[in-house]
Amino acid sequence: MTNIYKPHIAKVVEIKVETGDIKSFKFQFVDPAAQKAFTWKAGQFLILNIFGVGEAVFTFANPQTRNEYIECSIRKVGLVSEAIHELEVGDSVGIRGPYGNWFPFEKWHGKNLLYVAGGVGLAALRSPIEFALDNKQDFKNITILYGARSPLDLCYKDKFSDWETIKDTQMILTADKGSEGWKHKVGFVPAVLKEVHPSPKDTVAIICGPPIMIKFVLKELLDLGFTPEQIVTTLEMKMKCGLGKCGRCNVKHLYICKDGPVFTYAELKDLPDEY
């Protein structure tokens, strides 16, 4: 029986503490052949099984170009994520996926990519950022604008220098509140975006972050001349099955797990405000 609910068994191979309540985990399937055959596209998500506790949805933090392992960045907020934070290297988990749609990079060849992320929103964008950087030749300029509440809340700090070494790639960092030794910008992400004043010509804007940030970033982008089709985001919704059956993520006629989680702003415009 092809059991769509049955997970692959994997083990925790590495744990890294990113900030106060966010940890990154690297998993590998116990079956190496299955690991090699397993692939996904940036933007998709997986469902992590913590045996004895339950399942939860997380995005792939690493791109498919680096698929020797599967990485997730997880913030401790609820029952399952709390159990995940208790895991140690060598513990077993279950992984099922990939589910959902993906960032349509094939459509963006030759364009500039502008990533705008806030706080832990960078975790959802890490996979598309690294995928684009691993395939830099397909794209023009890549700009990553990333901000958090304070310098301590920035994720993946150790990766920034790696990213900036790639040709035609620029990282703009900001914090709502500076601190000692902070050499980068100080201010909210939407304000910095306005300051940077990127051109919408041949550019795709990919955004992710807390709802309030998205609201103002959207406004800025539209003011700058970006069309709704040029703005892409990934939506978060309570999901359970991940495969378009249980009805939890149903918003209007869309199922976020099946028709998303990646959407252009044009597709989202007609949804009720709370989304």
Place this chain on the structure above:
Amino acid sequence: MTYLISKENINALLTSLLAAKTVYAPKKDAEETVLFGKLGSAAEWHGASLLTHTTAKDKVYLQSESLFKIKKGKDGVQIEEPAEPEEIVIFGCRPCDARGFDVINKLFNWSNFVDEYYTKRMEKTTVITISCEKPESTCFCTSFAKGGPVNETGSDLLLTPQKDGNYFAEAVSEKGKKVVSENSKLFSEAPVNALQEKADFKTAAETKIVKKLDLAAIKKLMEPAFEAAYWDTVHLPCVKCGACTYVCPTCYCFDITEKAFDNLNSERVRNWDTCMSEIFTRMAGGVNPRTDTKKRFRQRFMHKFNYHVDNFKEELCTGCGRCIKACPVSIDIRKVIEGIK
């Protein structure tokens, strides 16, 4: 393929089916509740009530289905899948119940993922339906393209009562034909006027249906009325329980949870859930887009008559009226959607 089966032979048919498989049919208990229960003998079948209190949906789409058992050991984790489901017969449901299976079959086979827990059970289920003679004031099956008191959608064998007490039997599918061929002694040739009698039966039954909704017209009004002030007041009597959801033959939303027995053993279970519940859309950390009861109430009707139609070209409803009867405050689904302007 059409036949005749006498009233007496119905009992014989039940006895014959019971001998080979588990048969679920309406049974009445001491509190006058009529539910689909396992028949121990043909005499236990309660055929007098029109509708059972809950549907037979939970015999194929279990309320709590064990997906697999998990065992943690020193060499890793073992996942134990359940045994194959057994063959069952659902006897004595109504056309609206049978059509409910047809509606949710499509969902469980949708979007590249086939839920084999459901589809395997459905494959092993034979549905024997009895046509409706006296629809109640809450029935509205004729509002649907494939609905009606003698409609055969979703049935394997359809039995329509005749004036002389016997039943006109139609084998709608291969499974239905199998029932007849395995019990051929009980079925005889249908009389020449049987089809005409069935047509008369249908007309007579349909006159008792008090309301027929224009669902296409209603759907057109739904999208523009999403933010209408109508929803602010119409939801007020609703207590946001799940009675309507759990007695519905087409509601399918579910939850997946884990039950831990001890440190090493747990079980992954799929349970029914209801969008009326406050925690349906609650995410980890407490964020919840639908805390407002008005939004949850609106979601139910929008999903059934608008969104589901967009995705599957049919409504998520069969017009059985159980939600109206089960609702503790007697909210009428027909009144709610007719009130949308």
Place this chain on the structure above:
Amino acid sequence: MDKELQELIKKLLTEKKAEWAVGYEKSYDEFSTSPAFVNDPAAAGRLLFNKYCINNLGSYLNKLKKNKVAVVCKGCDIATVFELIREKQFKRENVTIIGVACEGVVDKRTGKLLEKCENCAVKQPVGADFTLGTAKNSPKPKSFEDVALFEKKSSKEKAEFWERQFEKCIRCYACRNVCPVCYCPDCFAQRSMPEYLSKHVEAGENKLFHMVRMQHVFGRCTDCKACDTACPVNIPLSLLTKKLAKDAKELFNYESGADTDARPPLSTYDEGDSESDIM
């Protein structure tokens, strides 16, 4: 009485003595009614009162805490309103109780009069701000005979009876949601951290839900039968609520809803308290 009721509601809404009026209106056929919420005096004509007005409208007061509300109450519903006031869920001056004389209400599932109506001592309501109509109270007092009879059954019989009932339960939570005193925003049944109740629907879990809910409402339940009549699969919850009322009366000499200043048995301690239910 309908005309009188409608005129009164119209007056209260027009004079702004109430912002919302909660009453009954016709539902899908002549044997059913639904709660009606009216805030426009012109719409008062929707309201009526007859023997099919079975719902306890007092439970809606929890939803309209910030408003001035006029609520149509049968004699038994008034006890609920007083109980909620005692629990400080809203202020007495924000509620206008419109008592309606009642000869008993009919359960839409059976077509019969509710058992509680047969020996009702408040057919003529007491304690309302306005009282409409007249009715004669039943001479027979409320008896706990049926509960006493059930108590006499053997443990095995009782266990089997309830096992069969909880097997039927579909965990729709209709009983909890219609209950006037079940208003906890974070019900124990819905918690995930920790998970008290598994979402698994089977007799054992169902039993746990009902037993804990009964414990939580002990001493506060007014035995209004809303839970019993709400159950889609006819579980006789009224047997349990009546047992609660019997215990409250016999063990603690307490009757819920009678006195808005009283303290219920489980939140007070008196040296002479019965300990039979603990040991």
